[in-house]
Amino acid sequence: MDKLIVSPSPHDENYTKTSTIMLNVIIALLPAWGAAVYFFGMRVIPLTAVCIGSCIFFEYFCRLLMKRSNTIGDLSAVVTGLLLAMNLPVTAPYWMGVIGSFVAIVVVKQLFGGIGQNFANPAITARIVLMVSFPTMSHWIKPLEYDYDAVSSATPLVLAKSGDSLPSYLDLFIGKTGGCLGEVCAAGLLIGGLYLAFRRIISLAAPVSFIGSVFLLSWLGGEDPVYQILAGGLFLGAFFMATDYATTPITTKGKIVFGLGCGIITFVIRRFGTYPEGVSFSILLMNVLTPYIEQLTRTKVLGAKEAAKNEG
Amino acid sequence: MKKLNGIKLKHRKNTENSATVQFPVPETVRIPMSMTMGAPCQPLVKAGDEVRVGQKIGDTDAAFSAPVHSGVSGKVKAITDYRNAMGVVCKMVEIECDGLQTVSDDVKPPVVTDKESFIKAVRESGACGLGGAGFPTHIKLNPKNEIDTLIINAAECEPYITADYREMMENPQDIINGINMVKSQLGIKTAKLAIESNKPEAIKNFTEMADNDDSIDIITLPSAYPQGAEKVIIYNSTGRIVNEGSLPADVGVIVMNVSTVAFLYRYMQTGMPLVTRRLTVDGNAVREPQNVSAVIGTSFREILEFCKADVGSVIKLIAGGPMMGMSVPDIDMPVVKTSNALLAFDHYDERQTSGCIRCGRCVRVCPLGLMPADIDRAYKIKDIEELKKLKVMLCMNCGSCTYVCPANRKLAETNQLAKALIPRK
Incomplete structure (x- = not known):
């Protein structure tokens, strides 16, 4: 014994690391991703690989350029890449995955300080940037028909807006419908979301209030509520993006407010907006409001006196 | 009433069934003059003096303090300066033991006639909270407020430590007698003995012992750290909330450690002051983990x-x-009054700290409902107003936030640093 190591307490720690959490998110995304491979074919795999690969690449070189520690080991770039891929249509060209990754990792995440510091969800922002920039982003194909050039389709929400014939609840639930890779299979997303909740990685406060408020509002608005919650990116957004740690409030109260806000905005866009889908915009808007929600939904400290009394 | 929860830790109570082993009288002891909260004592002896077991060797005029006694007989070798693990410097009395353990004539049961003489006797015993904080007991037992409930803290919620548990298993009658003594001297109506659910045997024994006594409740706390924290144990046993800036006595409660109350009873019977200490010795570098009763001033090295x-x-x-x-900087440091455990490890993996991912685990586990993640942010930019709003001063440094942090951020430490930024009123 030469020297004893002196450090402040506690001297014990648990073994959940940032990478453990991210790995669990990846696992939770796999059922819905697997469904996408089944419904949209093998092209899903290289498209996902491009997104994940370029996210890792951008994360690595951005940190290198900024002379900061290498953070690819925390797996957050992998999660972002996977989520981004799940927000693309299967027909998206590979270069679009690269551009999306650049927006997500470099612009939204690293320029704001890296993990935990981003003001908005990287994958959502990338999806929106791609959506408003490239018309290809709304080129949807029919599931189980792998000829990517010929058969085009519409997402169920577009169908609902135009009044065309709708897919059945079952098709919507298992994912046999048009849409981006990750959003079609509600069942897979539900399994993944519940897995994360079970592992206590996420709280169900935001997903429940998000999905619940969309259900309630569309029901009150005279639409088919079950259809509204199963169609589009609601489950993907609610379970995997409205639960993002960095860009949503910390307290349960805050998470509920966040979820309600997302639900209301989603409903308003779907009902009155020109876009058929409002989930991404609602999450992005609420991301921006998160610091304010946090200010107003802090925890009550045991035995704390009110601030006003304290000033005097 | 919903009980405050906490985090589940591995209990690692490896020594719970090991009966206390008497540590032999060492060749020398080194007794610091500051072992409790409050003012340090001045040595009452000088080099060359003969001392006996139980003799007072340090005291001070300051009220917020506790005197120091020798646990050995022998000759004072030197008075030196000592820096404790907190960095506080005080005097230290080094005694060469003669091995005879001749007991001082001063050791006789104190005469207690009223509350005042009781409190005086408590001070003379050198007692302090034996759970680790070391608050002088005579101050705690002499509040200005009316007290109706005495809570005996037998949570022992930290991993490894079984020192209080062994007291409960080996000297249960001393504990009950001590509780009754404090109750009658202070005119307290009820006592609550609060034990964590991971000590079923102790709960069973005390429930049987207090069966015919309506004034002693046995309370089972959930096994969730930090049940033994003062505010948590008060809330979980009485439902009362100790407000910011208040003391337990303000809500009519005194919280005493279980070993302290048993010691006090024995002191009143024998007059032998606080000169020995039971400590749990464990950790992966210790081949024979056990509970050891050692004379205060014995070096950690000898115990190990x-x-x-x-x-x-x-x-x-x-x-x-x-x-x-506390992390011990020097293996030759002595056992003090508050040493309830000594844990030795041959490895220590310090993980790299990474960026806060705002997962909120720290907020979820804080027993007081603080928001360490936000305090961390406010501390970084030295926003004192924000730190005040976040009530960082209430942090009791239980360490739960650091423990659960997946990014390995030193949140509890940051809280203490943040406290130092806030000017005292």
């Missing part, structure tokens, strides 16, 4: 060797539990 520790391989030594214990 006694427990067959491979002293050469120890790189991390903790006085107290792994959650709130």
Whole structure:
């Protein structure tokens, strides 16, 4: 014994690391991703690989350029890449995955300080940037028909807006419908979301209030509520993006407010907006409001006196 | 009433069934003059003086303090300066033991006639909270407010430590007698003995012992750290909330450690002051983990060797539990009144700290409902107003936030640093 190591307490720690959490998110995304491979074919795999690969690449070189520690080991770039891929249509060209990754990792995440510091969800922002920039982003194909050039389709929400014939609840639930890779299979997303909740990685406060408020509002608005919650990116957004740690409030109260806000905005866009889908915009808007929600939904400290009394 | 919860830790109570082993009288003892909260004592002896067991060797005029006694007979070798693990410098009395353990004539049961003489006797015993904080007991037992409930803290919520548990198993009658003594001297109506659910045997024994006594409740606390924290144990046993800036006495409660109350009873019977200490010796570098009763002033090195520790391989030594214990900088430091455990490890993996991912685990586990993640942010930009709003001053440094942080951020430490930024009123 030469020297004893002196450090402040506690001297014990648990073994959940940032990478453990991210790995669990990846696992939770796999059922819905697997469904996408089944419904949209093998092209899903290289498209996902491009997104994940370029996210890792951008994360690595951005940190290198900024002379900061290498953070690819925390797996957050992998999660972002996977989520981004799940927000693309299967027909998206590979270069679009690269551009999306650049927006997500470099612009939204690293320029704001890296993990935990981003003001908005990287994958959502990338999806929106791609959506408003490239018309290809709304080129949807029919599931189980792998000829990517010929058969085009519409997402169920577009169908609902135009009044065309709708897919059945079952098709919507298992994912046999048009849409981006990750959003079609509600069942897979539900399994993944519940897995994360079970592992206590996420709280169900935001997903429940998000999905619940969309259900309630569309029901009150005279639409088919079950259809509204199963169609589009609601489950993907609610379970995997409205639960993002960095860009949503910390307290349960805050998470509920966040979820309600997302639900209301989603409903308003779907009902009155020109876009058929409002989930991404609602999450992005609420991301921006998160610091304010946090200010107003802090925890009550045991035995704390009110601030006003304290000033005097 | 919903009980405050906490985090689930591995209990690692490896020594719960090991009966206390008497540590032999060492050749020399080194007794610091500051072992409790409050003012340090001045030595009452000088080099060359003969001392006996139980003789007072340090005291001070300051009220907020506790005197120091010798646990050995022998000759004072020197008075030196000593820097404790907190960095506080005080005097230290080094005594060469003669091994005879001749008891001082001063050791006789104190005469207690009223509350005033009781409190005086408590001070003379040198007692302080034996759970680790070391608050002078005579101050605690003499509040200005009306007290109706005495809570005996037997949570022992930190991993490894079984020192209080052994007191409960070995001297249960002293505990009950001590509770009754404090109750009658202070005119307190009810006592609550609060034990964590991971000590079923103790709960069973005391429930039987207090069966015919309506004034002693046995309370089972959930096994969730930090049940033994004062505010948590008060809330979970009485539902009362100790407000910011208040003391337990303001809500009519006194909280005493279970070993302290048993010691006080024995002191009143024998007059032998606080000169020995039971401590749990454990950790992966200790080959024979056990509970040891040692004279205060014995060096940690000797205790570790006694427990067959491979002293050469120890790189991390903790006085107290792994959650709130102090890192010991020097293996030759002495056992003090508050040493409830000595944990020695031959490895210590310090993980790299990474960016806060705002997962909110720290907020979820804080027993008081603080928001360490936000305090961390406010501290970084030295926003004192924000830190005040976040009530960082209430943090009791239980360490739960640091424990659960996946990014390995030193949140509890940051809270303490943040406290230092806030000017005192």
